[in-house]
Amino acid sequence: MFDPTKIKIDLENQDKNNNESKEMKTKKTENLEDIDVLNKDLTTKKEENQKEVFNEDPKEIIKEDTVKEEVTEEKTSNNEEENLENVLGKTNNNKEEKNKFSEYGDLGADLSANTEKKEEKERKKEVIFDLNISEIQDLFYIATNKQYNYILIEPDWDKIKISFKKDKVLKETIYIKYPVYSKILLKAKSLAKLDIEGTEDEQQGKGKVRINTNDFKIYVKTVPTGNGEKLFMKLEEIEINLNKKVHKKVSVMQIFGFLGALFFVSLIIGGSFLAFVVLNAKTPQDVLFFENLGINLNDVNTFVGKMVTIIFSLVLFIETIFLIIFLFKFILTKKSYKKKKIYYAIISVLTLIFTFISGTAWLVIHKKISNLPNWIELSRGNVQILDNSKLKSENFDIDSSTIKDTSNLIGPITIKYDLKNYKRSEESKGFKIKKYIWAFGDEKIIERIEPTIIHEFNEKGSYEVKLTVEEIDLTGKIITKEIKDIPAINISYIVDIKEEKLNNGGKTIKFDATDVSQLGNIEWYYGDDLKPVWKGNTFDPGKPIFDETLVGMKITNSAKKDNILDKIFIIGGENKNSIKGTIVSKQSILNDLEYEIKVKEPENDFGDGFISEFKWIIEDKEIINKGDIEKPEESSKINYTFKKYGKHNISVILKDSSGKVKKLDAVIDIPRKLKLTKGISIYNEGELLKDVKYNPKNKEYFINRLPVPTELTLDSRLVTSDNILYTLKNVTWDINSDGNIDGKRKVFKYPVDVEGNHSLKINYTFAHKKIKGEEIKLSEVLYTEGIKKEALLYLNIEKDSNYAPIIVRFDASQSQVKNQNIVKFIWDYGDSTPIEERGAINPGHRYTKAGNYEVKLTVVTEEGNSYTIKKKLILNPKPQSARINVSMKKAPVGQGIEFSSAKSEGQIESYHWTFGDGKSSFEANPSHTYTKKGKYKARLKVDFSNNNQLTDVVEIEIY
The missing domain is CATH 2.60.40.10 (Immunoglobulins)
Incomplete structure (x- = not known):
């Protein structure tokens, strides 16, 4: 601020004071208050105001903005001070805040009288307007920064006077213009919640603001005058108890609301994803993802259908609620509120459209789900x-x-x-x-x-x-x-079966398996549990058969070690119970011992009613399910967790509404052992062996007549089991199956050096993916028969590239015949060229065309014995191109020009040159002389062995 007593064009001090003011303003922070009064950046506005001041000539500022004013007394009268203190000063502890303005009326009257007496004196002195004051927060900043607690704003016909006081003592006076005053007055009324439009009556009130992170109470009073409204403001800092912490409690309803919203969003996202997977599935492999969720492929469509129903039901319910709300608001809104009524009408129409779209989408998706295939059958x-x-x-x-x-x-x-x-x-x-x-x-x-x-x-x-x-x-x-x-x-x-019907409704049956006996001894199993009852080529149950009966046949011999029946005969009974059904089970993906068990397609004759009860008997427990006439199969379903691995007998008694019952039995075998779905890969000399025999029952590999010495590469990295919960953890390799571990990597080099039979035991360890420490061990055996052939022929093919034409070299120097000397090497290159006799190391044969060739080497010994080895040779055609090179593109008349096709690629059969002057050539690299001036296009057409043609053109200028 400029001191009016130093107004004699002291520009140096003026710049100094303004710079100090600028520095002070830039240190200010954002002043926040409850109703966002002080949310502007004060520093920026003050810097902009400072620039406005300094961009003008100081002399012009003084000349333009100065007016005559009277020297104000430094102190007001004792009576005025007392009135100000009574109105805006600190109140006694025993008085309430509502009495703080009790003496404002007297103070305003005194001030009005004093003003009239001093009008002439106040215009005798020049004053400067403080352009740094642009809004009310600037006044608050000055008051709080200099610890003033009282602000008085007095309007005159050409200026606004602002006085700052502290404890009844005048500390500072500044002047502003009317536009800024009006802005400050309106904001002060807003803070104190006064009537902004009222200017003829006195008003008083209070409010609350935040200045520099501190909270203040502000007391405001306005008094009408001839030049406007006087404005009285007092600031009082609010003391904050730092030890008191306010914790906003979260209600139970808020927690449930949040969890409900989270569940709803998760349901929509998850259900939409699952529906998307199923609706876009083409093959059973596309929906195998659901098995990881424990959902049977038979139940995928039903599950997704229920998810879609739940999601769309919730969405439509919410949309309907919103539609009702908006419709009521539209109806209840008065016509005088036209914009609001139109708004609710538009929202109601949009909500109705979205509701209709949701319902239509539900019907379309439901129809698509109902038309999806049965994934189990499709698989x-x-x-x-x-x-x-x-x-x-x-x-x-x-x-x-x-x-x-x-x-x-x-x-x-x-x-x-x-x-x-x-x-x-x-x-x-x-x-x-x-x-x-x-x-x-x-x-x-x-x-x-x-x-x-x-x-x-x-x-x-x-x-x-x-x-x-x-x-x-x-x-x-x-x-x-x-x-x-x-x-x-x-x-x-063929097993010969003879049946004979009896008069009592039953029948007898006899089996003759003499034709099968050449495979081994015959054992017979009988009854629903297929217990062993007889050994021999023929079998007679010895009693009439009235109900459906199972007869099993197993062939036993020294090579067979499993207990699997080779043939099961199903003998239909003559008098069957009308109740039907089959026990089916599905193992849980998450727990090997947990099974979903149900009766598949339970039914009975129409006259006997429906299946009313399913009584399950498992281990030492009984589980009773009531039958559902509409969903009999679903009502039979139970989930049961067995206590241990092994075979478990389960039974279910079906009872229909007429009182008839039928017992169904089944055995669930829960083995610890796994079955391998993919075994090891075996390579010899880098090629996968395809003639490896594998016996899955005994877990044995057989390689017969393997030429030795050699080295096999065994790769177990892709070995998998039939249980997706188990993964291959490690592999050990035991040569000769002697118990000594010879390798522990998943890829093993197995040397077979000598003739004879050899064995290699392969031990797998599978680990459970979810149950720590749960492991299952499996073993397989590889049997090899090593044969040292009379002749061991080696043919190594060496070539510099894979493209023809090319010269290929051959090396058969490592070939040998047992106890004989090789005297001749006869080469057949497989390209229809004559067979020739050359040395063991063949320096090269030229192949002119691409193709698949079978190279055959025949060696002849001194005794006249011959042995042959064959190998494949694949040569690809070179990339084809036609390229012209010329010795010069610009030449005088009569100058010879060399044309070259050397950079053309491929198996070229012929060349045809045309030089643009009527002359041509069939040479690969011709020379040509032009006899006239002009521009000529020389063209090369190349014919390749595969009947392809390519052309290149170059322009020649003759001068």
């Missing part, structure tokens, strides 16, 4: 081959009825071919199946419209099954497709 392939006897039986489900190996069957057997998946796949592509034409290798052609057929094979022989399908495409044209993935049926042996 079985286009053509399912099933044992029809098992398929009709209550004791076997479709998985156990599937025939996976048709190469060595025992007859008689009735096979059902099911092409429903194929039909569904073709129809999805727009084709319509007209008929299926079957041929079972017995010279009979069978045509069917249905996608299933049942055929009995009751004689020994190999049957090549052929299927041709006639389809109609989108244009109505009939096309024929041959299904090539149907395996041949090989009936190797």
Whole structure:
């Protein structure tokens, strides 16, 4: 601020004072208050105001902004001071804040009288307006920074006087212009919640502001005068108890609200993701993700359908609530509030549109889910081959009825071919199946419209099954497709079965397996639990059969070590109970001992009512489920956790509403052992051996007639088991199976140096992914038969590139014949060139064309014996290009120019040059002379051995 007594154009002091003021302002922080009064950047505004001051000539400022004023008395009268203190000073502790302005009226009257007496004196002196004051927070900053507690603003006809006091003593006076005063007055009224438009009556009030992070009470009073309203303000700092901490409590409803919102959002995101996966799935592999969630592939569509129903129900419910709210607000809003009524109308219409879209989307997605395929059936392939006897039986489900190996069957057997998946796949592509034409290798052609057929094979022989399908495409044209993935049926042996019906409704049956006995001894198993009852080629149960009965046959010999039955016969009973069903189970992904168990397709005759009860008997527990007439299979479902691994007998008693019961039995075997789904890979000299025999039952590999010495590379990195919860942890290798560990890496080099039989034991350790310390160990054995051939021939092929033409070198110097000397090496290069005799090291043979060649080397010994080795040689064609090089592109008339095709690539057969002047050449690199001036285009056309042609052009200028 400038001192008016030093106004005599003292520019140096003026600059100094202004710079000090600028420095003071830049140190200010943001002043915050409850109603965001002080949320502006004071420093920036003051710097801008400072620039405005210094951009003008100081003399002009003084000249423009000065007015005559009277020298104000340094102290007010005692009476005025007392009035100010009574109105805006500190109150006594016994008085309430509402009495702080009790004496404002007297003070205003005194001040008005004094003002009239001093009007002439106040205009006798020049004053300077403080341009740094632009808003009320600037006054607050000065007051708090200099510890003033009282501010008086008095308007005159040409200036505004602002007085700052502390404890009744005047400390500082500044002047501002009317526009700033008006802004300050309005803000002060706003802070104290006064009538902003009222200017004719006295007003008083209080408020609260924050200045430099401290809270202040502000007392405000306005008094009307002839030149405007006088403004009185007093600041009082609010003391804060630092030891008191306010903790905002979170209510239980807020917690539940947050958790509910989180659950709702998670449900929508998770459900949308799962629905997206299923709706975009094309193959069963696309939905295997759900098995990791413990969801059976049969239940994927149902699960996703329920998720979609829950999500859309919640969304529609919320949208409906909002729609009702907005509609009521629209109806209840008065017409005088036109904008608000239009707003609620628009929101209501938009909410209605979104609700309609949500409902439509729900219907569309629900329809898509209902049309999704059965993923379990789809995973079985286009053509399912099933044992029809098992398929009709209550004791076997479709998985156990599937025939996976048709190469060595025992007859008689009735096979059902099911092409429903194929039909569904073709129809999805727009084709319509007209008929299926079957041929079972017995010279009979069978045509069917249905996608299933049942055929009995009751004689020994190999049957090549052929299927041709006639389809109609989108244009109505009939096309024929041959299904090539149907395996041949090989009936190797026949069991003779003789049945005789009895008058009492039962029947007797006899089995004769003499034809099978050449494989070993025959053991017979009988009953639903298939217990061993007899040994011999023939079997007679010895009693009539009334209900469906199982008869098992097992062949035992020295080579077979497993207990798997080779054939199961299902003898249909004459008097069956009407209650049907099959016990099925599914192991949990998360817990090997936990199973989901249910009765698949429980049913009975219509006249006997419905299945009313399922009574499960497992270990020492009984579990009773009530039957649901609409969902009988679902109502039979239980989840059970077994106590230990091994075989467990489970039973369920089905009771219908008429009182009839039927007991179903099953065995669940929970083995600790795993089955390998992928074994080791075996390489010899860098090539994968394809003639390795593997016996999955005994876990044995066989490599016969392996030339020695050699070194095999065994790779177990891709070994996997049938249980996804277990992963391969480590592998050990035991040469000769002597108990000594010879290797611990997953890739092992196995040397086989001598003739004879050798064995290598492979020990796997699988670790459970979730249960720490849970491990399962498996072992396999590799048997090799080493044969040292009479001749060990080696043929090494050396070449500088893989492109023809090329000279290839051969080295057979390591070849040897047992106890004989090699005297001749006869080379057949496989390219139709003459066979020639050369040394063991062949310096090279030129191949002119690309292709696959079989190089054959025949060695002849002194005794006249010959031995041959063959190897493949693959040569690729070189990249083809036509390129012209010239000795000069600009030449005088008569100057000879050399043309070259040396940079052309590929197997070139011929060259054809045209020089643009009517002359041509068939040389590879011709020379040509032009006899006239002008520009000529020389063109080269190259013919390659594969009948391809390429051209290049160059422009020649003759001057």
